[in-house]
Amino acid sequence: MKERISLEHGEGGELTHRLIRELFVEHFGHHDQARLDAALLTLPAGKIAYTTDTFVVSPPFFQGGNIGKIAVAGTVNDLAVSGAHPLYITCGYIIEEGFPLDALRTIVETMAEEAKKSGVRIVGGDTKVVEKGSADGIFINTAGIGVIPPGEELHPEEMEEGDAVIVSGTVGDHGVAILAARGELGITTEMKSDCTSLYPLISNVRKASQGIRMMRDPTRGGLATTLVEICEDFHVTMEIEENAIPVKREVSGACDILGLDPLYLANEGKVILIVRKGEEEKVLQALRETEEGREAALIGRVTRRGEGKLFLRMPLGSTRRIYRLSGMQLPRIC
Amino acid sequence: MEPILKEVQDAGLGQSLLREVIRLADRFKEKYGHPPAYMEVCGSHTHALARTGIKRALKDHVRLISGPGCPVCVTDQKTIDAMIALTEGENRIICTFGDMLRIPGSKGSLLKAKTEGKDIRVVYSPSDSVRIAKENPDNEVIFLGVGFETTIPVLGIALKEAWEDGVKNFSMWVTTKLVEPVVRYLLDSGEAKLDGFLLPGHVSVVLGKNQYSYLVDEYGVPGVISGFEMNEMLSSIYLLIELGLKEEAKIINNYKSVVKDEGNPQALTIMETFFTPNDEAWRGIGVIPKSGLDIREEYRSLNAKIRFPVTVGEPIKTKCRCGEIIRGLVGPEDCPLFGKACTPMKPIGPCMVSSEGSCSAHYKYLRE
Numbered sequence: 001m002k003e004r005i006s007l008e009h010g011e012g013g014e015l016t017h018r019l020i021r022e023l024f025v026e027h028f029g030h031h032d033q034a035r036l037d038a039a040l041l042t043l044p045a046g047k048i049a050y051t052t053d054t055f056v057v058s059p060p061f062f063q064g065g066n067i068g069k070i071a072v073a074g075t076v077n078d079l080a081v082s083g084a085h086p087l088y089i090t091c092g093y094i095i096e097e098g099f100p101l102d103a104l105r106t107i108v109e110t111m112a113e114e115a116k117k118s119g120v121r122i123v124g125g126d127t128k129v130v131e132k133g134s135a136d137g138i139f140i141n142t143a144g145i146g147v148i149p150p151g152e153e154l155h156p157e158e159m160e161e162g163d164a165v166i167v168s169g170t171v172g173d174h175g176v177a178i179l180a181a182r183g184e185l186g187i188t189t190e191m192k193s194d195c196t197s198l199y200p201l202i203s204n205v206r207k208a209s210q211g212i213r214m215m216r217d218p219t220r221g222g223l224a225t226t227l228v229e230i231c232e233d234f235h236v237t238m239e240i241e242e243n244a245i246p247v248k249r250e251v252s253g254a255c256d257i258l259g260l261d262p263l264y265l266a267n268e269g270k271v272i273l274i275v276r277k278g279e280e281e282k283v284l285q286a287l288r289e290t291e292e293g294r295e296a297a298l299i300g301r302v303t304r305r306g307e308g309k310l311f312l313r314m315p316l317g318s319t320r321r322i323y324r325l326s327g328m329q330l331p332r333i334c
Numbered sequence: 335m336e337p338i339l340k341e342v343q344d345a346g347l348g349q350s351l352l353r354e355v356i357r358l359a360d361r362f363k364e365k366y367g368h369p370p371a372y373m374e375v376c377g378s379h380t381h382a383l384a385r386t387g388i389k390r391a392l393k394d395h396v397r398l399i400s401g402p403g404c405p406v407c408v409t410d411q412k413t414i415d416a417m418i419a420l421t422e423g424e425n426r427i428i429c430t431f432g433d434m435l436r437i438p439g440s441k442g443s444l445l446k447a448k449t450e451g452k453d454i455r456v457v458y459s460p461s462d463s464v465r466i467a468k469e470n471p472d473n474e475v476i477f478l479g480v481g482f483e484t485t486i487p488v489l490g491i492a493l494k495e496a497w498e499d500g501v502k503n504f505s506m507w508v509t510t511k512l513v514e515p516v517v518r519y520l521l522d523s524g525e526a527k528l529d530g531f532l533l534p535g536h537v538s539v540v541l542g543k544n545q546y547s548y549l550v551d552e553y554g555v556p557g558v559i560s561g562f563e564m565n566e567m568l569s570s571i572y573l574l575i576e577l578g579l580k581e582e583a584k585i586i587n588n589y590k591s592v593v594k595d596e597g598n599p600q601a602l603t604i605m606e607t608f609f610t611p612n613d614e615a616w617r618g619i620g621v622i623p624k625s626g627l628d629i630r631e632e633y634r635s636l637n638a639k640i641r642f643p644v645t646v647g648e649p650i651k652t653k654c655r656c657g658e659i660i661r662g663l664v665g666p667e668d669c670p671l672f673g674k675a676c677t678p679m680k681p682i683g684p685c686m687v688s689s690e691g692s693c694s695a696h697y698k699y700l701r702e
Contacts, residue, residue, distance in 0.1 A: 315345035
């Protein structure tokens with residue numbers, strides 16, 4: 001019979017001990033830290049970047065990844081887009097009683113693998129098991145620490161007219177992959193989530209150009225909401241071109257059918273870069289050298305300082321203002 | 335597929351089409367003393383005209399009027415109250431399309447009922463609710479079936495599945511609407527002065543081109559069946575103006591790749607098998623005889639209205655002008671609540687809730 005997580009796995013006794021030793025410590029390789037109540041870390045000089053995020057993906061497995069991959073990639077990405085070199089991650093699990101142990105093992109293996117891509121170490125964690133019905137399979141919280149060495153800080157406040165707005169690839173892939181995995185599309189699609197750690201890509205781009213003013217990963221709320229936030233937070237007005245935004249045919253097709261807007265769909269492996277005017281070609285070239293950045297595109301410009309509005313230029317030539325997503329995107333009737 | 339898609343989305347072609355539409359519309363105005371006025375009956379057109387920028391680009395040249403084509407927007411307040419009241423029964427799972435969740439009733443909304451612990455699930459297809467019924471034999475699963483001719487066959491398929499599989503704990507609360515009776519109502523009332531109709535692509539896939547002959551034969555009004563891509567809509571508007579200038583009333587099928595003269599016989603058969611015409615109440619209009627379909631008597635065990643009757647009082651009146659908006663009498667910005675008390679986050683009227691509603695399209699795409 002398939003082995004499942006039981007309440008005893010969370011009671012702190014023998015089963016908990018085995019789970020930690022044989023699964024988490026084994027895959028994450030943090031033997032030294034596991035002997036103490038806290039991980040003792042050495043940090044190089046620089047500004048510390050520290051972030052936390054909680055992952056409640058339903059279903060936990062989907063085309064292109066699983067909740068563990070997102071949990072590591074998401075935290076690595078939050079550090080990387082802040083300009084930091086990600087160093088350490090901790091993870092807390094809330095597991096529903098009855099969750100298959102094999103599935104947990106796969107999630108943990110994926111996390112270890114994903115961490116290796118960016119050279120981050122998973123140095124600690126926590127496990128809680130809750131009664132059946134109290135959670136949706138598995139929830140993961142991760143926290144990450146990274147360092148921004150002196151001189152490598154980003155300066156978003158210096159954004160100015162003419163700066164380029166670049167996206168590292170097609171938008172909406174993750175949103176559609178999740179809808180498909182939930183069986184909510186009513187159509188079959190092989191659409192894979194773009195979920196990945198962006199640190200290697202970002203390192204490559206930063207080596208190629210000193211002109212990156214700021215970066216954000218457009219996760220929940222998608223490209224549109226993320227850009228609106230940048231405009232409002234840093235008081236710049238931007239104009240983006242609808243025709244220049246890369247969207248996969250499968251994604252635009254699914255959106256047409258369901259009445260969703262790909263610009264508001266979640267991404268888990270894309271970065272938006274605001275780049276000093278004149279540096280855009282270097283950045284695009286460095287992005288396109290990598291697999292994840294092959295479809296990178298220049299999608300617009302900062303048009304002026306002040307106001308903090310985002311505009312979309314439509315194919316007919318006129319522009320309209322873009323706002324952040326109001327509530328949830330809900331599928332339409334016909 | 336690729337070349338067609340490129341053509342309907344091609345920006346260069348769109349810009350030259352736009353120039354031609356404006357040139358023709360201005361000639362129309364010269365000839366008749368007013369700009370041409372067309373009603374799009376379909377909510378998806380309302381949405382697409384705003385999203386692509388066509389509505390804004392034609393603002394001073396062509397009046398594009400949103401009609402009663404969004405199924406959520408035309409649902410009567412009392413019906414919405416009844417649907418929300420339906421959630422109060424024990425052991426019920428209410429399944430619905432996403433658009434319905436936030437529609438405010440006199441007391442809360444389905445979303446509010448959901449947050450209060452009622453089992454309300456958003457499904458993308460009515461057949462999913464039959465599956466949910468099979469998986470939950472101890473619960474009564476009720477699907478809220480709202481929609482026009484585009485959706486009715488899909489509701490029929492779910493009823494067919496439930497009937498053939500003998501699913502006893504499934505039923506449907508149907509409040510569907512038909513295009514022809516409401517178009518006739520609008521033309522008979524003469525309230526909105528129209529020079530033609532941008533006819534709905536999706537509905538026409540089911541019903542076919544031939545069913546619009548009444549527009550020409552009885553009212554002398556032209557219509558063009560249109561797809562939803564930018565250039566499809568622009569070319570359809572162009573054709574409408576051209577018909578007006580030639581003083582010719584006829585129906586043009588400008589969506590030939592999917593709309594046939596006779597429609598979709600399988601969809602029509604399933605509609606005929608499971609549904610029968612009934613008098614439906616339309617928001618802002620009232621009851622229009624035989625303007626909707628309900629489940630046929632022989633399938634009464636699948637009819638939630640019969641199995642779970644609910645009584646609701648008269649709805650609370652608000653200043654919302656959705657009723658006049660769907661009749662094409664006023665625009666969203668004429669409503670005192672628009673963008674102030676009524677926003678997509680806290681909608682007061684259904685035109686703001688539904689992604690196909692004219693207030694929602696206006697709020698999202700045309701707000702400065």
